Amino acid sequence: MCSDVAICVQGISKRYEVFAQPQDRLKQMIIPRLKTTLGLKATQYFKEFWAVRNVSFSVRKGETVGIIGRNGSGKSTLLQMICGTATPTNGEININGRVAALLELGAGFNIEFTGRENILMNAAILGFPEETMKERMCDVLEFSELTDFIDQPVKTYSSGMFARLAFSIAIHVDPDILIIDEALAVGDSRFVAKCMRRIKDIQKRGATILFVSHDVSSVRTLCDRAIWLNHGSLVEDGDVFPVTGKYMEFMFKDDEKPNEEDLSTSHNESLENKEVEIDARPVTHWGSHKGMIRSASVCDSQGMRKDSFEWGDSMVISIIAHLPPNIPREHLSVAFSIKDLKGTDLIVSTTHDLDRLMLPEVDSFEVSFKMTNSLVPGKYLLVAAVENREYHDTHYFEYLEGAHYFSVLSEDRLFGMFQPKIDKSVRLV
Incomplete structure (x- = not known):
């Protein structure tokens, strides 16, 4: 040896x-x-x-x-x-x-x-x-x-x-x-x-x-x-x-088999005025209805896809989905996660949790999550998902890990995983 x-x-x-x-x-x-x-x-x-x-x-x-x-x-x-x-x-x-x-x-x-x-x-x-x-x-x-x-x-x-x-x-x-x-x-x-x-x-x-x-x-x-x-x-x-x-x-593969006609429709119909934007190197890509997520990207405040951001920039997570008509909207959720390159979830948000956002009954729509970038300098990736949240165990129609790889830059030396903007004050006691 x-x-x-x-x-x-x-x-x-x-x-x-x-x-x-x-x-x-x-x-x-x-x-x-x-x-x-x-x-x-x-x-x-x-x-x-x-x-x-x-x-x-x-x-x-x-x-x-x-x-x-x-x-x-x-x-x-x-x-x-x-x-x-x-x-x-x-x-x-x-x-x-x-x-x-x-x-x-x-x-x-x-x-x-x-x-x-x-x-x-x-x-x-x-x-x-x-x-x-x-x-x-x-x-x-x-x-x-x-x-x-x-x-x-x-x-x-x-x-x-x-x-x-x-x-x-x-x-x-x-x-x-x-x-x-x-x-x-x-x-x-x-x-x-x-x-x-x-x-x-x-x-x-x-x-x-x-x-x-x-x-x-x-x-x-x-x-x-x-x-x-x-x-x-x-x-x-x-x-x-x-x-x-x-x-x-x-582990999360579901026994549910998607309708082949629905999948064909999801893959073949194009979205007006929107280019399909998904990285060609996803870590994992699975779910019972793969093809529903047509675009997933991290954008600036003007909606332009970017591969690098400064700390404190406005950041918009954009996910465009095209849904088969037989999927009910009542328990449907669109979610995103930002992970580091070791796969640790740093930021997670969904349309189902907290301020719940009801999704429209149309076939195609875009969901945007707006925030100020608090991530410290480093390399990150975007996860996009379409979920059924009817039951305690989430069912994934589609889960795309690595839809967009991007980096964060800063002239300042920042510690930890996040550095949110914090109001600071001092008073004499």
Whole structure:
């Protein structure tokens, strides 16, 4: 394995034997051996389930990789094999460095031991010296905020306390490789934010991180790269933004099939006096009625499409839609989002929320969102969408991520993500 590679996974697969009833397990242990001894064809009393099948990838030292996929896609099984808590049926895994892992809740804990005893036991399992761990005990307790409970058996802990203890141990054993499998999903928001800050600190120190989460925005924020698994197989491995975009497209695809005549009408009819303006390089483009969005752009106050803006300029988001006649307007919404190049939503607005705007009953119309540009200098992209907001789960007729790429400039040095115009004053007290 190359010296700059932290994790190398080559063709690994994991097969489980699923028995319909307990007695089948006993039959499988005895009968096939007897038949083989007698020269007969062996009988199989189980069904094969391949949790992971022929997956290969490598992770460089210092890289942060997100692993995404819906429930049952093999993410946790893959991490268990990398950590050594599960053995691959086929393939090979090479690890270069100390691994600290937060797998399923309570993994690696003895519930009869106290929190303090579990800290020392986990450190020993990871090859971390006991004396050094004792010296860091105060730091572990301070981060976990479990000082009052640390000498109680962990079987009395809540799920959130389990997560606090596990994360605190993992970050204080100087891991070369940190593996996190949805362990932060049970924490309160304040502690999760605290953990995310610490993960970024670990990144800066050059540690390698494997991060599993269903929260695509967290994956985009933390990770350089994403690996998408589905039904145990690797679907895509690449830059985090396009891979997560395709995953979102896959997850939000609706079973509803559009009427072919409606789609043909939407694509073929032209709009009077308006040029179709959609970037040819969208990150993702999907929905049940693709083709409804004819133009989506960021314009100046005169309605002219621009690729760069100064901070404080007037900005107009223009979306032109052509709707098939069978789509009702009652729950229809036109929406936009401005994202950074890692895919984080910075500004989101729709015609459905807050000051609701009813859309006209005509086939073609333009929706404009006017605002003052408060974005700090940088590069951004526009998302345009047409939605059905009748139910809690939004249905997307069309979702176009990357309809227009643009940049913001400023002669001043600005911090944060936004710098709105703020009235400032001072008074003597």
